Each structure stands twice: as structure tokens, then as C-alpha cells.
Amino acid sequence: MHLQTNGVVMKFKGLTALDGVDIDISKGEIVGLIGPNGSGKTTLLNVISGVFVPNSGRFRMGDREWSSVSLREAACLGIRRTFQNIRLFPSFTVLETVEVAAAWLDRGDRRENALRALDELNFRQHCGRIASELSYGMQRRLEIARAIAGKLEFLLIDEPTAGLNHAESQELVEVIQAIRERRGCGIVLIDHDLHVIMNVCDRVIVLAEGKVIACGTPQEVRRDPLVINAYLGS
Known part of the structure; x- marks a missing residue:
């Protein structure tokens, strides 16, 4: 089963936070979501999980399709999430x-x-x-x-290692990996610790200015010129 977004647009008072975002997450994989501050990462989790209603776009999971969903409806579908602020x-x-x-x-x-x-x-x-x-x-x-x-079908995790020391971060990463193994769920992980992202994720999606600029394995994304220019630096 896949969780997909197609052409998702989210605007706030004229500011376009998401600009036609398409992603495809499979059950059983861990996908990192990275990008500069303000690139739309948390906003994307919010529209997928029902916190926000997008201006346009479609979502699909298995044989279900929708344009918007409430937080409770998303949870009942098995789309669960954590928040950046506890x-x-x-x-x-x-x-x-x-x-x-x-x-x-x-x-x-x-x-x-x-x-x-x-x-x-x-x-x-x-x-x-x-x-x-x-x-x-x-x-x-x-x-x-x-x-x-x-x-639980898909777990969306926003900045789980923020404020943790190295040992605590490593322990939490092992917990996340164990959840994937036990439940077979798909996981979308936002984290500013690139060591965590590059070592735990099967694929990485990169956002910049509300658009997907790269998607691939951690190694592919690390070498992508657009990603280096927009986020990783030289």
C-alpha cells in the first residue's frame, strides 16, 4: 500500500507554503523529509494528517482517495503523527x-x-x-x-531528536526502526540531524520553497546539485 499526494497546494495569506507537491510513500519504508527552514516540511505533514485543509490537491491511500480529511479521520485511516513541539x-x-x-x-x-x-x-x-x-x-x-x-499504517514524525543528546537520539532512532519492523508501517521522518536522516532512511525527499526538488536514496540526494545549492552547502 502507498500513501500519495498529488498537486498539493497550501497557502497562508498569500504565502505559498506548498506548491504542487507530489510524494509517494510505501508501507515498510522510512522516508526522510528535509529542506531549509520554511520549505514546507511540517506543513506537508499537517495537510496529510488533517491539521490543515489544503487549497487544492488530492491524497490517496490504498483504495481511498480524498481532497481533505480531519485529524481524527486521518488517525482512523491509520495515518498517525507526532508534533515538533511536544x-x-x-x-x-x-x-x-x-x-x-x-x-x-x-x-x-x-x-x-x-x-x-x-x-x-x-x-x-x-x-x-x-x-x-x-x-x-x-x-x-x-x-x-x-x-x-x-x-497504524503510516507514521509521520516531526523532529523527534530535537533537544536530545547523541545517546538519546540513537536510542530513539532504534525505537523508530523497531516500530517499522514490528508494524510494517511506512514512516515519514523530519529531522535536522542529517546523520540521522542519511543513516536511517531508505529514501529522502527534499523540499525547497514549497516544492520537491529531489527524491532518491540518501547517497543520491547528497550528491544532487540542487540539494547542495539549496540546503546542504558545499
């Missing part, structure tokens, strides 16, 4: 945080789905802790656990 309920326990996400889908046993997600991130032992009292790195992992509770 968004947790500060007074909820770890288990309650993940259970709320599982219950929102109205599918399966919410406790069972929540515990499965926590197990995948080796987090069950922290079930009773208050989310806001966790370290920053642990909150990052909790947000991913919340995102994978229940049906």
Missing part, C-alpha cells in the same frame, strides 16, 4: 496519555492498545508516572507511544 496532558499519567489516544479511534480495547504501544517503546514500567514529570527525552518517546496506539 503536546502532552500535563496531569495525566503515562498510561492515561496513551489510552486517550487509543480511545479516540473507537477501535479495539483501549487499554490493550495502549499497553501494546508502551511495550513497543519499553515504557510499561512508567505507566503510573505523571507525563509532565518525565525527562524531555522520555516525553519524546511517550509522544511516539501515543501516536502508535491502535491502527
